[in-house]
Amino acid sequence: MTTITDSHCHLDFPAFDENREAVIQRALDAGVHRMVTICTKPPSEPTVRAIAEQHDPIFYAYGIHPMSVTKQPLVSVEHLVEVSRHPKMVGIGETGLDYHYTADSAALQKTSLRIHIEAAQETGLPLIIHARAADEDMARILTEGYRAKPYSCVMHCFSSSAELARAALDLNFYLSMSGIAAFPKSQDLRDIFAAAPLDRILVETDSPYLAPPPHRGRDNEPSYVVHTAKVGAQVFGLSYEDFAKATEANFDRLFAKAAAWSAASVAG
Structure with a gap:
């Protein structure tokens, strides 16, 4: 079976409270052999961590979502670094900027984003970015941070402008394709990915x-990441198997800590 990774999901969310184990099993049955579940606020970290600890194919990332910065005390770089020592904590975030819903907290979001960038620089783990209606500030802050000290990053659920895509790619960052790219009216977004x-x-x-x-x-x-990947394969003119193989290699390169865990699990 062709294997693929869901690089960003939220398995701790209430939608999965009644069927979490079945959801995980359906993913495995579909060839989704790894998942990264994302913690978006500090109080949820123990729950998210436990999901990763209980399931070998599941890893987790930790940060404060930009829409939550007014509801939670900002984390420190030191705290993020400490949590990152967990063997299955593989990414910093999601963090970022969201001016669509929460533009009133833009200044605090920028502060939080810079904290997460510093933690990514300190730990070597990839930064996971949420960006909505904030392209200019996002490109500027990511670029300023990278010029100060390089780090790795993925633009999660990318659905922003071609300009932000180019800015991210110029920094050797990654673009992540979500279900939005498979929507019938998303041709402009598919063109950006292409x-x-x-x-x-x-x-x-x-x-x-x-x-x-x-x-x-x-x-x-x-399990539905397979459907998005099939659209991705069409965008790049590849078979599903070849596109899945390419994205697996990309995931392993970016999320090297998860790749090392997976390799050790197979070997041992």
Whole structure:
């Protein structure tokens, strides 16, 4: 079976409280052999960590979502570094900027973003970015941070402008394709992905949100990343198997800590 990774999901969210084990098993049955579940606020970290600890194929990332910065005390670089020592904590975030819903907290979001950038620089783990309606500030802050000290990064659920895509790719960052890229009206977004190097593409669900066709309108789940990847394969003119192989290599390169764990699990 062709294997693939869901690089961004939210398995701790209430949508999965009644069927989490079944959702994970459906993913594995579909060839989704790894999942990164994302913690978006400090109080949820123990729950998210426990999900990763209980399931060998699941890893986790930790940070404060930009829409939560007014509801939670900002984390410190030192705290992020400390949490990152967990063997299955493989990414910093998600963090970023969201001016669509929460522009009033823009200054605090920028402060939080810079904290997460510093933690990514300190730990060597990839930064996981949420960007919405904040392209100019996002490109500027990411670039300033990178020029000060290089770090790795993925633009999660990328659905922003071609200009932000170019800015990210110029820094050797990655663009992650979610179910949005599979929506019928998303041709402009598919064109942005088509113009990107194949070796900078990841796939994700962002479940329980953004289910791709043919499941649009339902709760999304990691097994559905296969549908998005099939659209990605069409975008790049590849078979599903070749596109999956490429995104697997990309994931292993970016999330090297998860790749090392997976390799050790297979070997041992």
